[in-house]
Amino acid sequence: MWALFLRDLRLAIRAGGGFGLGLAFFLIVTTLVPFGVGPEGGVLAVIAPGILWVGALLACLLSLDRIFALDHEDGSLELLATSPLPLEAVAVMKALAHWITTGLPLILAAPLFGVLLHLPWPGHLWLVVSLAVGTPALSVLGTFGAAITVGLKRGGLLLSLLVLPLYIPTLIFGAEVVRRVLAGTDHMVALALxxxxxLGALALVPFAAAAALRVNLR
Structure with missing residues (x-):
């Protein structure tokens, strides 16, 4: 399992869908917003939690189509399907590799980008916490979408359409955590949700992704 994980890390970085691409897109979103809504710090501070979460979500989408595509192209996905390693474990390792190369850099860079949007200082810590709690769900759900669209030519748009509705609850509650902290109200309910x-995605989605892979590999 760990050999597969390390291999996926190397593939993600070599394919250009790792650290640099997601961070560059996150930075572009963050720097373009002030041009669109104006440079007023008060306005930016109000919308910063939502903008930062939307930027992180869209950055995660950029590399989803590569989760299984490279393995499908070189035939290694068929070998994994016939190996003793369950496809559920393969999906978990793929999601973990995606989170390490995409989600984790976004979490680490979020406080810096929060400064660009005039996010008040009390919100920086909870922005990191909410991203750390929520981005694993984005990677796991993205693995499910990638399993459904594996083998399809130009399946990136279909993948985005399938995954985006599943991302919405995480986006809502993740941004709500930071907003409630800044408003001085109870934020633990949103964080718990x-x-x-x-946790629900981690428990259920790998089985759905494995089932989708079995169907596509028949």
């Missing part, structure tokens, strides 16, 4: 979504 976000964590519940992530």
């Amino acid at each position: 976000e964590a519940g979504i992530t």
Whole structure:
């Protein structure tokens, strides 16, 4: 399993869908927003939690189509399907590799990008916490979408259409955590709901992804 994980890390970085691409897109979103809504710090501070979460979500989408595509192209996905390693474990390792190369850099860079959007300082810590809790769900759900569309030519748009509705609850509660912290209200309920979504995705989605892979490999 760990050999597969390390291989996926190397493939993600070599394919250009790792650290640099997601961070560059996140930075572009963050720097373009002030041009669109104006440079007023008060306005930017209000919308910063939502903008940062939307940027992180869209950055995660960029590399989803590569999760299984490279393995499908070189035939290694068929070998994995016939190996003693369950496809559920393959899906988990793929999601973990995607999170390490995409989600984790976004989490680490989020406080810096929050400064660009005038996010108040109390929100920086909870922005990192909410992203750390929510981004694993984005990677796991993305693995499911990638399993459905594996083998399809130009399946990137279809993948985005399939996955985006599943991302919405995590986006809502993740941004709500930061907004409630800044408003001085109770934020633990939103954080608990976000964590519940992530745990539910981790428990159920690998089985759905494995089933989708079995159907596509027949």
